[in-house]
Amino acid sequence: MGPHMCRKLQALSSRIKQASSNAKWRDVLSAYSDIQTSGTQLNDPFLFPIVLKSCAKLSRLSQGRCLHASLLKRGFESFVSVGNSIVDLYMKCGDFCSATRALFTSSRDDSVSRNVVVFGFLDRGFAERGLRWFSESRAWGFDPNVSTLVLVIQALRRGFGSYVDGEKIHGYVIRSGFFGISSVQNSVLSLYAGFDLFTARKVFDEMSERDVVSWSVVIRCYVQTREPVFALNLFREMVREGKTGPDSVTVTSVLHGCALLEDADVGRSVHGFSIRKGFDLGDVFVLNSLIDMYSKGFDVDSAFRVFDEMTCRNMVTWNSILAGFVHNQRNEEALEMFGLMRKEAVGADEVTLVSLLQVCKFFQQPLPCKSVHCVIIRRAYESNKVVFTSLIDAYTSCSLVDNATTLFESMSFKDVVSCSTMISGLARSGRPDEAISIFCQMKDKPNAITIINLLDACSVSADLRKSRWAHGIAIRRGLATTDISVDTSIADAYAKCGAIEMARRTFDSVPRKNVVSWTVIISAYAINGLPEKALASFEEMKREGCTPNAVTYLAVLSACNHGGLIKQGLMIFKSMVEDHNKPSLKHYSCLVDMLSRAGEIETAMELIKNLPDDMKPGAGAWGSILSGCRNRLKSGIVTTEAISEVLVLEPMCSSGYLLASSVFAAEKSWEDVASMRRLVKERKVPVVAGYSTVLEGAIAKRFLAGEKLNQSDCEINNVVQSLHRCLTLENTMEWI
Template sequence: MCSKLQALSWRIKQASSNGKWREVLSSYSEIQTTSGTQLNDPFLFPIVFKACGKLSWLSRGRCIHASLYKRGFESFVSVGNSIADFYMKCGDLCSATRVFDCITSRDSVSWNVVVFGFLDHGFVEEGLWWFSKSRVWGFEPNVSTLVLVIHAYRGLRSYVDGEKIHSYVIRSGFYGVSSVQNSILSLYAECDLTNARKLFDGMSERDVISWSVVIRSYVQSQEPVCGLKLFREMVREGETEPDSVTVTSVLKGCAVLEDVNMGRSVHGFSIRKGFAMADVFVRNSLIDMYSKGFDVDSAFRVFDETTCRNIVSWNSILAGFAQNQRYEEALKMFGLMRKEAVEADEVTLVSLLQVCKFFEQPLPCKSVHCVMIRFGYESNEVTLSSLIDAYTSCSLVDDARAVFEWMAYKDVVSCSTMISGLARSGRPDEAISIFSQMKDKPNAVTVVNLLDACSASADLRKSKWAHGIAIRRGLATADISLDTSIVDAYAKCGAIEMARRAFNLVPRKNVVSWTVIILAYAINGLPERALVSFEEMKREGYAPNAVTYLAVLSACNHGGLIKQGLMIFKSMVKDHKKPSLQHYSCLVDMLSRAGEIETAMELIKNLPEDVKPGASAWGSILSGCRNRLKSGIITTEAIAEVLELEPLCSSGYLLASSVFAAEKSWEDVASMRRLVKERKVRVVAGYSTVLEGTVSRRFLAGEKLNQSDCEINTVVQSLHRCLTSENSMEWISTKVF
């Protein structure tokens, strides 16, 4: 019988060394069922509990624990440690701590079991408390526990405790262990990148994890240039081979910089190393990099060659098509995604909402909203913000407002989106009200949207208020887009001198800020100053882009500077800037205003093949015919083109009606009005906004006022004072739709 017991004991040890945990427990059961024998070797019990822990057999382990407790084996330190570790592995932390409390002579293993167990199960604060308690008792952690402790401080972003644990690691002699070094490096990379780089430079031996940690931290800290330089240094040294994690971080850096050339080099490197085909993370990063680098065709080739696609792969290519404004292909990809039974998630819905926003179709937006409700994605702030943006773009402002009001927590992103949507939809007062109710601190994007709302209201007082907020928040002169929005807001309120002063305060001007000040002069009837600013911009070394040329042409157009406008258009072509439809439309409008109707028609007839004249160009021809009383074939053709291109837009019908009225062709005027009613075209009237004191008053064309005579006289007198004052441009802003 004794020999059989020895054989079973040997079998337990052999099965443990081979990782055959079921065989360990079956051999133990055989010993228990053999008559007259009991296992009394305390060195075998840790093996048995380890097997229970590996198999997560909690009930079986408890039964064995009960039998050992009756026989007094729990007092052995090694047995007590193995029982506590078994409970930790099975997730029964309360039983594990009770066993720990019963161990009379605890050693370092006992403490490590408890600390490691709590941290491994995500109970960070409890695990760190046990770690502090073990240090008070003078017990040292092992390497695995120490790594978990460092990662716990990293997760809490506790920089002070990180420095303390760093000092402890150096004193206790653990600093030479690479896993510990890399853990401390990761902690510093989360909290202080400068010290992380110092630590990295001082490391005698760097492995691939060390390099990857620092490269990733540079990319995540919006310093991708430093990350790419470090990657080049890593490859140049040749002592450490980059792995797929390193390549993924580098590709993300290329995506942030929109550097496709560098991305292609990394792509070739990953092919040589065998990462490009085998690693789905690398392939997804390649798709994202090419998409953000405006090479969506290469992104699709990578996607098409990917055999191990996951939801991230589909979302990356779908977002790539949407970001590159290839919305029809994005819809086809979504159809293919459904065909292959890949379930959409929140990221997919955000891309679909971008497509819906482009097509301005209300029904698809509501369909996506239904999917969000059905799959429980309404708690995702990013998805809800995208839904609000899509609703406002599709003229469903009330639906967007309902979604916004429903949100339990309105973060700065959702508030900024709602403010932008209301400003775009002609409801600036509501947008300003949303800003006033914000609980989070506004960022630069929020204030930019607020300025857009203030400029839409044409209220100079509110624009000054928004400017003051930007100054108090320390955002003014710190963000170029915000500085440009301040200039634009003042310009749209008619305060051109204030706009110029705000422009002069911009510390780092760019082509966009110069374009805005040129456009400011153009819309405020100062074409000569717009041309002076254009020349000043070129002297400062800024190359005008297509939008800049459009602003200057607009200034020449509204100022009647035909000769200068034609010269600027020729210089644009000479500078190899390909004119777009907007540039040609502006040129047509300029010629039409000058009475050169035949020349404008000739220009339309000889446009490049890839440029088709839009309703605005034909509307300019029609407006010129009205002003010059030109009739005949040109007028008939222009009316036909305008009504065909924009059949539901009221401006074309009104313009055609005014042309016929100027010719005293009253039957044709009546015909236009009947056509408007038959097609159910919604007529939008023009309006003027006048600032009276602190109140912005709007006068709609053809509107009958219901105010008392006294109020009307007050408004008229205020209007007269505005018109006769020296600063009338700062008081009046007129908008016609």
């Protein structure tokens, strides 16, 4: 080779090295191509790995094969660095067969080449093959490098290994001296976090040096295991220690913890911290977490302010604020937000449709619910179980129970969530027998939610035997006396079946009573006509240190209402206001009903006229006024106004027309009675008849008002007549 060609080869070789140092892989291949076309051959074995690496980086598999063939002919494959680079080329290009063949045919099968193969399998997502190669290579005496070891631990964390495998790799890491490396420490910590929080915390406490990843892993683990208090305490410790500052990942986990606690005040302080650190200025993950935290902390106005100030929004942002409005029962604004999404040309996904179905459920509008169903079909979202279950739930709430049943029956596998939703929907729709039938056909083991929904169905059926049966199932499943929600539902079911003593025994067996369980027993006494015991339980609740909420006050007021305890009811309402509990429209309506029943029509009307500015009396309040006028035989302007308001507020509800008709009948104003009946027919108002239920053996017989008994109900007819004779005789004896 002449001097000119030597200088040219040296220049091209220098060009390859320079391009490699600058990661300009195309320039490397270009320089190598120039060497080939110049008529000379590259003989420097240290340059071939660079060219092979360039082929791997650019996925030039065919060019790499040609170079491999050339190296085989010229005997360069015997160089260790060249052989390992050939294996690396094939692994990174996805030609695993050629990679393993090159490994086994090379003159030297060492730890470097084994690392290349194991790392290649794991890095490209073939975790099982990578772990198998790792295990076989360990038996051969292979020593992994840090990168390979981290990928092995990550594969075990993703579910390709057991807790025992984790302990084995942890032991190997300690013996081999890798545990001092932060990336390996954090990988082991993440591995245990996926299996056992206690062990993960122990590893964390034993670490001499903790970086931001270490802190973030344990904080996230506490949040994922629904232990947000521990997560917040650890975050405070991290900030107080001051050695390692939290990053946006840490703050995101802490905000999720605040969302679990539903504590916007703590979340607001974390928000202030993130502002000082500059995390919320452009990090969409932190901002989305802020929206979720404020929404679940019942401060959706702050959530919307965060949303409104965002310059960059993604699909999660829109879904978070939409779900926030739904969670805070501000469904009108949720609809406005969805309209804004359409205006901004943001396409709805599965999460968006679930929120829309919740809105349909709230407004009980069948047509929009069907429209959402059409979108679900067009976009092939029916395979999404959350969407499908939400659709079933919305249909049952919109009085489309048959549609929900059809959807439920079309499911190939009915899991515990779908069954629980269907049981709840049927119970809510007054079809408890079908709900119980679905429970009996369940293949999955019922959870606490399923049992609660089953108890709901039993309470709707008002069948004590079914409630006791459901109670037995809760005991066998180990949910009675261990899950306060289940115990509370058991007590509620017994109360609605009239078994107040059994309800009280169930309540007394609850080890740690909360405001919900106290409210249930107070309501139980109220609905069973025992207002004095309801008030006694209310006082006992306060002595036990449990603070009543708005629902509790409503239950006590209802007890006073139906028991005629006007003075006590007014005192309780006054104490509610003094305790800084803002009364809702339901509380005012209960007070109006209580005054109307007592004949204090003028006082009730005065209360209606002086409601807070943000409240408007509903049909129930006006109906109470109307009912009071009928019972006291009072007529005039008050009656006329009450009838007008009831019919305007609920034009398609038969109860308002029937109540107005009964008022006119009490006044013997038969023309007005006929007028009400004509209105019902003209407006096509569906009339729902009242009914009573009588048990015949194990079968509950329902009798509609005005219905004639057929021949098959002759025995029941005899029972009813016999009962009537006994009651008549008892009344006669009392009169005597």
